[in-house]
Amino acid sequence: MPAAPRRTRRRTHAILGATAALATAAALAAALPAQAHAGQDAHRPPSRYQDVQLLSFNDLHGNLEPPSGSSGRVTELQPDGTTKTIDGVGGVEYLATHLRKAREGHPYSITAAGGDMVGASPLLSGLFHDEPTIEALNNLKLDVTSVGNHEFDEGARELARLQNGGCHPTAGCYGDEEFQGANFPYLAANVLDEKTGRPILKPYWVWKKKDVKIGFIGVTLEGTPNIVSADGVKGLTFKDEVETINKYAKVLQHQGVQSIVALIHEGGFPASGAYNYNCDAAGAGSGISGPIVDIAKNVTPAVDALVTGHTHTAYVCDIPDPSGRPRMVTSAASFGRLYTDTTLTYDRYTGDIARTAVKSANHVVTRDVPKAADMTELISRWNTLAAPIGNRAIGYISADIDNTGTESPMGDLIADAQLAHGRELDPKTSLALMNPGGVRSGLTYAAKGAEGDGVVTYAEGFTVQPFANTVNLQDFTGAQLIQVLKEQVSGANAAAPKILQPSAGLTYTLDMTKSGADRVVTDSIRLGGAPIDPAATYRVATNSFLAGGGDGFPTLAQGTNDLVGSDDLAALEKYLTANSSPTAPIAPPAANRITIVK
Numbered sequence: 001m002p003a004a005p006r007r008t009r010r011r012t013h014a015i016l017g018a019t020a021a022l023a024t025a026a027a028l029a030a031a032l033p034a035q036a037h038a039g040q041d042a043h044r045p046p047s048r049y050q051d052v053q054l055l056s057f058n059d060l061h062g063n064l065e066p067p068s069g070s071s072g073r074v075t076e077l078q079p080d081g082t083t084k085t086i087d088g089v090g091g092v093e094y095l096a097t098h099l100r101k102a103r104e105g106h107p108y109s110i111t112a113a114g115g116d117m118v119g120a121s122p123l124l125s126g127l128f129h130d131e132p133t134i135e136a137l138n139n140l141k142l143d144v145t146s147v148g149n150h151e152f153d154e155g156a157r158e159l160a161r162l163q164n165g166g167c168h169p170t171a172g173c174y175g176d177e178e179f180q181g182a183n184f185p186y187l188a189a190n191v192l193d194e195k196t197g198r199p200i201l202k203p204y205w206v207w208k209k210k211d212v213k214i215g216f217i218g219v220t221l222e223g224t225p226n227i228v229s230a231d232g233v234k235g236l237t238f239k240d241e242v243e244t245i246n247k248y249a250k251v252l253q254h255q256g257v258q259s260i261v262a263l264i265h266e267g268g269f270p271a272s273g274a275y276n277y278n279c280d281a282a283g284a285g286s287g288i289s290g291p292i293v294d295i296a297k298n299v300t301p302a303v304d305a306l307v308t309g310h311t312h313t314a315y316v317c318d319i320p321d322p323s324g325r326p327r328m329v330t331s332a333a334s335f336g337r338l339y340t341d342t343t344l345t346y347d348r349y350t351g352d353i354a355r356t357a358v359k360s361a362n363h364v365v366t367r368d369v370p371k372a373a374d375m376t377e378l379i380s381r382w383n384t385l386a387a388p389i390g391n392r393a394i395g396y397i398s399a400d401i402d403n404t405g406t407e408s409p410m411g412d413l414i415a416d417a418q419l420a421h422g423r424e425l426d427p428k429t430s431l432a433l434m435n436p437g438g439v440r441s442g443l444t445y446a447a448k449g450a451e452g453d454g455v456v457t458y459a460e461g462f463t464v465q466p467f468a469n470t471v472n473l474q475d476f477t478g479a480q481l482i483q484v485l486k487e488q489v490s491g492a493n494a495a496a497p498k499i500l501q502p503s504a505g506l507t508y509t510l511d512m513t514k515s516g517a518d519r520v521v522t523d524s525i526r527l528g529g530a531p532i533d534p535a536a537t538y539r540v541a542t543n544s545f546l547a548g549g550g551d552g553f554p555t556l557a558q559g560t561n562d563l564v565g566s567d568d569l570a571a572l573e574k575y576l577t578a579n580s581s582p583t584a585p586i587a588p589p590a591a592n593r594i595t596i597v598k
Contacts, residue, residue: 048349049357050212053106054261054342055099058114058309059334061150061468062121062133064379066091066367067335071467074314074337074364077274088367090337092136093379095365096372099140102341102363110207112144113137114309114331115220115265118162119150120544120567122468123458124382127389129154129168131179132382138183139374144205146218146263147188148309149564152232156193156200159186163201174385187218187263190244192237200236204248206257212346213259214353215252217245217303220265221291221310228564241266242298249302258351259344260303267311267331268292269557275314275338275362284326285319296329298322304353305342305360306330312548314338316360328358338362390459395576396585397454403442403464406510406596410442410464411501412589417575418471418568419503422541425565426473431527432503432541433484435551438467438568439501454585456576465569469543474559479534482525483555486517492552500553502593503541511597524595543568 066072067090076084103109117137118130125133137145151159158168165181167173189203204217219241225233245262252260268290270277279287285296292308296319299306303321305328312334318326332338345357403410415434422429441463447453476484485508489497494516509524525532532538542556544564549557565571580586 046211046348048347049354050108050346050348051106052212052214052344052346053103053109054305054307054340054344055102055109055111056113056307056330056340056342057095057332057336057338058265058307059116059148059312060113060118060133060137060336061116061334062118062125062130063090063335063468064092064124064132064136064375064382065122066094067337067467071335072337074333075274076364077272077276083274086364086366090335090365091367092140092336093371093375094367094369095336095339096140096375097369098363098365099339100372101369102339108209108212108346110143110214111141112216112261112263112307113142113146114263114307115146115148115218116150116309116334117145117148119148119153120468120470122466123389123462124379124386126468126567127386128174128382129158129171130162131168131174132378134162134179134182136375136378138180139372139378142184143207144185144187144216144218144263146265146309147186147191147201147220148265149220149224149228151186151220152224152228152236155232155234156191156236160200162186187216188220189217189248190219190222190239190241191224192239194235194237197237203244204252206252206255211348213257213351214344214346215249215257215260216263217248217252217260218263219244241295245303246300249300253302256351258302259346259353261305261307261344262299262303264292264295264306264308265310266291266295267308267313268315268317268329269311270313270315270317275333275364277315279315279317285317285329288315288317288319288329292329292331293319296321296327301325301327303327304355305344305358307340309334314362316340316362325355327355328360330360330362332362337365339365390457390462391451392458393451393455394458394461394573395456396580396582397443397445397456398585398587400445401443401588403439405591406499407501407591407594408436408439408442409588409591411436411439412504412591412593413575413586414439414465414568414572415501415503416589417572418541418543420575420578421471421565421571422473422539425471425563426539428539429473429541430538431506433546434501434543435546435553436498436501437551438469438543438545439464454582458573461569461572461576465572467543467545467568469545469568471541471565471568471571472544472547473539473541473561473563473565474547474556475537475561476540476555476559477534478532478536478538480555480558481538481540482520482522482532482534484553485525486520486522487553487555489519490517491554498551498553499594500546504589504593507593507595509595509597513597541565
């Protein structure tokens with residue numbers, strides 16, 4: 001399921017029609033300067049205006065192979081106001097083809113990203129400390145990216161290795177050649193070394209072509225230490241995003257760079273889940289909320305556009321800057337499902353961007369285009385190295401653990417595993433909830449290969465939970481927890497209930513003879529045998545998709561005191577390893593935590 005750091009999640013402002021990716025100009029109603037050109041005739045002097053293409057994406061999270069399930073899906077708004085689900089999107093083989101095609105006819109083209117290129121990655125990348133993803137980004141010709149919170153999952157030293165190259169300090173080198181590192185700069189303007197007070201990586205970078213130059217400033221959210229392990233941010237200080245961007249905008253201007261783009265790993269929450277939602281229909285920036293709104297309203301007008309991320313949502317919005325002028329703010333969801341194509345019109349007279357001419361739209365990374373051969377080769381090569389890992393035993397079961405029924409044994413097992421992981425992070429964790437759509441398969445007792453009956457391999461575990469979500473902890477009141485349970489059968493889930501899989505100790509009655517929220521019998525809800533206290537605080541573990549309000553659970557996006565743990569598969573593996581052995585296999589949960597009345 002789509003995963004975001006803590007709160008998922010993710011829109012555009014394209015003109016509706018059969019081609020939902022048409023460029024939008026939002027409140028920027030003025031026409032493109034008549035003299036603007038994508039390229040120049042070699043035999044005549046350059047015109048005053050030069051179109052510069054800015055391609056961008058964010059929150060790739062090492063998803064090299066085509067993501068599956070909801071991680072490989074987007075929602076598209078139709079002309080009549082209905083929405084359509086587009087399945088089967090994303091994958092670097094296709095992203096590369098789309099980006100290369102988009103660059104055609106644009107000699108002035110930049111590709112930038114909004115952070116979280118790595119971290120919480122699938123097996124193919126995460127197993128190799130995300131070296132495959134850096135290699136893929138090099139092949140994609142990424143020019144620059146900001147850091148995101150997940151770039152700090154393994155600490156600043158590992159981030160420096162991804163930037164500069166070298167073998168992993170414990171895993172060593174993979175193959176015959178030493179890892180070369182990123183060909184593009186990671187920008188970390190607001191991440192300082194506590195000892196020196198200086199940014200740990202470059203704070204800004206300037207793209208130049210002939211007489212055109214555009215500066216990029218990169219920051220991650222100031223709250224990164226709150227959602228990354230203490231070891232990951234040890235010795236680092238994270239400064240305010242706005243203050244940092246404004247500081248380096250002045251530095252760039254003093255260097256003669258007037259055109260500036262901020263890459264910000266922080267985002268917002270559009271009013272619609274459709275990638276082509278018109279964010280500005282009721283006024284510039286009216287259709288988005290969240291942290292990016294305040295950031296955008298306070299970043300100096302010297303910055304001409306904001307490429308954002310973190311919330312795994314999609315939007316193209318015009319949010320007024322401090323002077324009241326609309327300014328483009330974009331995000332391309334996550335996992336390489338979308339990319340944003342923005343036109344920045346550079347004024348050679350002023351060296352600045354003609355703000356009224358900026359156009360932007362999100363485009364779907366469909367899989368109906370040829371695969372990029374170099375990416376196919378890259379994936380195949382790393383998969384050959386990963387194969388032996390997939391055969392590793394991670395646990396033992398006494399019978400099939402099915403993924404069927406309103407409450408499934410497999411769903412309960414995952415919830416128990418996430419509760420156990422949550423209590424390792426914070427002993428006060430009360431319960432865990434797992435979305436049924438994130439349970440992609442059950443576990444079979446019969447051997448699929450040479451591993452033997454009852455043996456669970458890592459590959460089988462990965463089939464069950466392939467989405468690389470993290471396990472997130474949040475605080476909720478008892479009243480909010482009751483509301484979450486009612487949202488299973490009301491609101492967006494009224495017609496097609498999504499019953500969360502509960503961890504051991506949480507019980508209640510689901511009366512399907514009733515309608516709407518009344519189907520959850522409030523008085524029946526118990527935790528450890530005791531009624532839920534509406535005024536008490538409960539620590540709840542969910543995956544990051546749910547933590548962002550995914551699957552129609554908006555209350556789950558309202559939690560506080562966030563903490564991000566390991567990926568969900570790692571939590572399942574650890575639970576199976578700790579609670580089973582060849583002589584004492586784990587039995588399927590009874591799936592009797594929810595009493596269903598039909």
